[in-house]
Amino acid sequence: MSNQSNKNKGVELLCIGTELLLGEIVNSNAQWLAEELAILGIPHYIQTVVGDNPIRLKEAILDSAKRSEVLITTGGLGPTPDDITTATIAEAFETPLKENSKIWAEIKEKTSTNSEISASSNKKQSLFPLGAQIIPNPSGTAPGFIWSPKKDFTIICFPGVPSELKKMWVQSVASWLREYEGAKGTILSSVFKFSGISESTLAEQLSDLLESKNPTVAPYASSGEVKIRLTAQSSNSEAALKLLKPLEKEILNRTGLKCYGSNNENLASVVLELLRKRGETLAIAESCSGGGLGAALTAVPKASEVFLGGVIAYSNKIKQALLHVEDASLQRYGAVSNQVAKEMAKGVKSKLGSNWSIAISGLAGPGGETNSKPVGQVHIAIAGPKTTEVYQKNFGTHRGRLEIQKLSVICGLDSLRLLLLNQS
Amino acid sequence: MSNQSNKNKGVELLCIGTELLLGEIVNSNAQWLAEELAILGIPHYIQTVVGDNPIRLKEAILDSAKRSEVLITTGGLGPTPDDITTATIAEAFETPLKENSKIWAEIKEKTSTNSEISASSNKKQSLFPLGAQIIPNPSGTAPGFIWSPKKDFTIICFPGVPSELKKMWVQSVASWLREYEGAKGTILSSVFKFSGISESTLAEQLSDLLESKNPTVAPYASSGEVKIRLTAQSSNSEAALKLLKPLEKEILNRTGLKCYGSNNENLASVVLELLRKRGETLAIAESCSGGGLGAALTAVPKASEVFLGGVIAYSNKIKQALLHVEDASLQRYGAVSNQVAKEMAKGVKSKLGSNWSIAISGLAGPGGETNSKPVGQVHIAIAGPKTTEVYQKNFGTHRGRLEIQKLSVICGLDSLRLLLLNQS
Numbered sequence: 001m002s003n004q005s006n007k008n009k010g011v012e013l014l015c016i017g018t019e020l021l022l023g024e025i026v027n028s029n030a031q032w033l034a035e036e037l038a039i040l041g042i043p044h045y046i047q048t049v050v051g052d053n054p055i056r057l058k059e060a061i062l063d064s065a066k067r068s069e070v071l072i073t074t075g076g077l078g079p080t081p082d083d084i085t086t087a088t089i090a091e092a093f094e095t096p097l098k099e100n101s102k103i104w105a106e107i108k109e110k111t112s113t114n115s116e117i118s119a120s121s122n123k124k125q126s127l128f129p130l131g132a133q134i135i136p137n138p139s140g141t142a143p144g145f146i147w148s149p150k151k152d153f154t155i156i157c158f159p160g161v162p163s164e165l166k167k168m169w170v171q172s173v174a175s176w177l178r179e180y181e182g183a184k185g186t187i188l189s190s191v192f193k194f195s196g197i198s199e200s201t202l203a204e205q206l207s208d209l210l211e212s213k214n215p216t217v218a219p220y221a222s223s224g225e226v227k228i229r230l231t232a233q234s235s236n237s238e239a240a241l242k243l244l245k246p247l248e249k250e251i252l253n254r255t256g257l258k259c260y261g262s263n264n265e266n267l268a269s270v271v272l273e274l275l276r277k278r279g280e281t282l283a284i285a286e287s288c289s290g291g292g293l294g295a296a297l298t299a300v301p302k303a304s305e306v307f308l309g310g311v312i313a314y315s316n317k318i319k320q321a322l323l324h325v326e327d328a329s330l331q332r333y334g335a336v337s338n339q340v341a342k343e344m345a346k347g348v349k350s351k352l353g354s355n356w357s358i359a360i361s362g363l364a365g366p367g368g369e370t371n372s373k374p375v376g377q378v379h380i381a382i383a384g385p386k387t388t389e390v391y392q393k394n395f396g397t398h399r400g401r402l403e404i405q406k407l408s409v410i411c412g413l414d415s416l417r418l419l420l421l422n423q424s
Numbered sequence: 425m426s427n428q429s430n431k432n433k434g435v436e437l438l439c440i441g442t443e444l445l446l447g448e449i450v451n452s453n454a455q456w457l458a459e460e461l462a463i464l465g466i467p468h469y470i471q472t473v474v475g476d477n478p479i480r481l482k483e484a485i486l487d488s489a490k491r492s493e494v495l496i497t498t499g500g501l502g503p504t505p506d507d508i509t510t511a512t513i514a515e516a517f518e519t520p521l522k523e524n525s526k527i528w529a530e531i532k533e534k535t536s537t538n539s540e541i542s543a544s545s546n547k548k549q550s551l552f553p554l555g556a557q558i559i560p561n562p563s564g565t566a567p568g569f570i571w572s573p574k575k576d577f578t579i580i581c582f583p584g585v586p587s588e589l590k591k592m593w594v595q596s597v598a599s600w601l602r603e604y605e606g607a608k609g610t611i612l613s614s615v616f617k618f619s620g621i622s623e624s625t626l627a628e629q630l631s632d633l634l635e636s637k638n639p640t641v642a643p644y645a646s647s648g649e650v651k652i653r654l655t656a657q658s659s660n661s662e663a664a665l666k667l668l669k670p671l672e673k674e675i676l677n678r679t680g681l682k683c684y685g686s687n688n689e690n691l692a693s694v695v696l697e698l699l700r701k702r703g704e705t706l707a708i709a710e711s712c713s714g715g716g717l718g719a720a721l722t723a724v725p726k727a728s729e730v731f732l733g734g735v736i737a738y739s740n741k742i743k744q745a746l747l748h749v750e751d752a753s754l755q756r757y758g759a760v761s762n763q764v765a766k767e768m769a770k771g772v773k774s775k776l777g778s779n780w781s782i783a784i785s786g787l788a789g790p791g792g793e794t795n796s797k798p799v800g801q802v803h804i805a806i807a808g809p810k811t812t813e814v815y816q817k818n819f820g821t822h823r824g825r826l827e828i829q830k831l832s833v834i835c836g837l838d839s840l841r842l843l844l845l846n847q848s
Contacts, residue, residue, distance in 0.1 A: 018653070020454075021458055021469065022459065022655075023459025027451050031444075031447045031449065036447070045445065045475065047445070048470065053469070056469055079627060121628060163822075163823065189446055191448060199502060200503045200565065204545060210506075211505070216506075218504070229443060288722075289722075290721065290727070291716065291718020291720075292718075293715065294718065294719075294738075295713075295718075295719045298712075298736075298788075298829070301789075303714070307714075308741070309735065309738035312715070314718075314732055314733035315728065315732045318732055321775070321776070322735070322746065322776075398591065401723070405722070
């Protein structure tokens with residue numbers, strides 16, 4: 001790549017697919033690739049999404065060629081007529097397509113072992129711009145490619161299926177990019193995660209730090225949590241780390257227990273780790289969250305060392321039969337109550353023989369509210385070796401079902417985290 | 425808006441936030457807004473993402489002003505120094521900011537009732553470009569605005585917090601856009617969803633239909649399912665619907681039970697609806713999926729009419745204690761086996777008194793594989809009023825933990841769906 005280039009050092013992303021413009025899928029590829037680029041220290045200033053339209057796709061490719069040194073595309077490498085990425089790229093740079101017979105043989109083999117008719121429509125997946133280097137696709141039929149149509153511009157094309165893209169990136173492209181000169185110098189980023197505090201309150205506590213230029217310090221909010229991102233730029237990662245360390249320490253000093261973790265940690269992984277260190281186990285009883293708390297816990301590898309399991313007690317009958325919730329409590333207080341949450345927590349803890357338990361019972365809506373119990377009211381109980389604590393939350397009637405379920409899970413995990421930390 | 429404009433009729437999206445470029449969050453706002461625009465029949469050809477950088481943000485805004493009539497932005501309206509959207513837009517069109525005293529009073533009230541210190545940093549959230557129309561934010565402190573800096577260009581700005589954006593859209597912006605002349609004419613889209621068939625096999629079955637120009641017919645794949653999107657354009661929705669109907673019928677005729685649903689349906693909602701119609705109930709027993717099946721079922725409103733609950737039997741002890749899995753079966757076959765999945769399904773069905781049950785036991789990894797049982801091996805049992813069926817799946821050692829969990833849930837739901845349909 002030319003050192004004389006006036007263009008941005010760095011990479012841009014172009015995600016191709018009408019399904020993205022129609023909002024039928026979320027652009028998880030952009031998120032994943034952006035994260036990988038950040039880890040490699042490769043700057044990345046812009047992302048674009050266009051549909052399966054050859055004119056607009058060509059425009060987007062040529063715009064990028066003016067602006068950036070490397071363009072990564074996703075999507076449009078499939079076997080169907082709306083998959084136009086390879087042909088459009090070749091046309092944009094007036095280059096012919098050439099069949100790769102080795103790839104064609106592989107595709108035929110893959111489609112036959114899949115016990116499906118060998119799809120002749122897959123044929124186009126063995127065509128590449130003359131001079132392109134192929135990126136093998138170990139799990140699908142769409143190989144990608146790396147191609148430099150001109151001196152200071154390289155295009156890297158991936159299929160849109162996330163699992164295929166990820167494997168191809170790890171096996172082939174990451175090493176190519178590490179050699180890319182735009183990557184010289186290092187961006188290091190760390191993220192701290194907070195619960196039980198709003199973005200603006202946190203920003204006031206850290207207001208002087210937010211002025212910092214290197215590292216930069218930026219807060220942002222997502223449903224149920226706030227994060228602070230620190231980003232340091234330097235000639236190498238050791239120097240960048242040195243810039244980060246004192247600020248990280250200062251942030252932790254000021255925020256205390258409100259900061260639950262950093263980087264790849266999430267509330268579930270933090271809670272499991274606290275319990276693992278104590279040699280203790282966890283069971284759960286879920287009503288309105290319906291399995292979401294279990295899913296969050298078991299998304300963490302090795303969760304089984306701490307998490308025994310639980311009961312999804314969606315109906316009252318099951319609350320009684322499996323968790324020994326008293327009929328009188330259900331009659332008197334209703335399923336959405338501190339009393340029933342407490343009995344669920346105690347019941348699942350004794351039934352499963354764990355040291356700790358979390359129980360969630362609430363009203364996720366839509367519908368089901370009464371005069372005294374609005375949608376969004378959730379009761380969370382934590383039973384431990386000595387006591388059972390219970391918390392009532394009102395997340396607000398304006399929230400949707402999925403958000404109330406998610407906030408219930410976050411609150412259950414954070415309540416246990418705080419109990420564990422305040423005990424030790 | 426000018427009728428003489430050479431620009432694209434239609435809207436483009438600009439999502440602002442360094443967290444998107446660093447891959448720390450997925451751009452769910454782009455997906456949601458894209459879907460809403462499609463429902464309103466408003467064409468939308470390009471999406472862009474830039475970071476919290478005033479120079480590049482200004483460039484992106486001015487590029488859009490050349491290309492499109494309406495620009496929708498998300499993000500950068502918060503109280504912190506990296507929130508620069510309003511100021512940058514005003515600067516791009518050389519317009520001063522003006523304080524709105526009513527909004528400032530509201531913000532002060534909101535921050536005080538939140539029992540947090542009234543954040544003087546929120547002050548900037550009451551500044552707007554001169555002439556802008558404010559979009560109230562009922563749930564947060566960041567109002568949005570609609571502003572036409574010049575004759576044929578309108579900018580609509582939203583905060584980045586998804587729940588706030590959605591409410592503001594529904595309450596204020598959707599009606600504005602319905603009046604927008606670019607929306608004249610209608611795009612109608614419908615999506616059919618398939619399980620148990622690959623994208624290329626499906627595309628071959630429908631190859632002649634894929635040539636259709638209006639409606640267009642496009643297949644795409646995501647992990648565990650394939651979709652077909654039909655999109656018709658016409659002067660009004662009745663005419664567009666007339667274009668869609670015959671093609672929809674033809675696709676359903678050719679694909680039969682492989683097509684599990686359409687549009688907003690998902691496998692969980694389809695299975696719950698089938699059971700609701702039969703007046704039957706469902707219970708579940710999850711091992712490797714850890715609560716994900718319950719979460720999928722209870723994400724559907726009114727799930728409680730059909731779904732009783734279940735047991736997350738992550739440890740073997742719980743498989744025995746709560747589901748009455750035989751010790752001998754665990755010893756002889758191991759937890760990841762047809763036999764244990766069957767006993768789990770029968771156990772939870774009898775314990776919870778449901779008509780049907782789904783049980784999942786498998787190896788999601790990483791680690792834990794043996795010579796005979798690789799990561800990705802999952803056993804799924806369905807117990808019904810008469811028989812218990814069991815299926816072994818090998819999703820492949822190359823898949824990650826979350827993908828294996830997700831595929832297990834899909835397969836469990838689809839197996840029950842097919843049993844119900846083949847019975848009736």
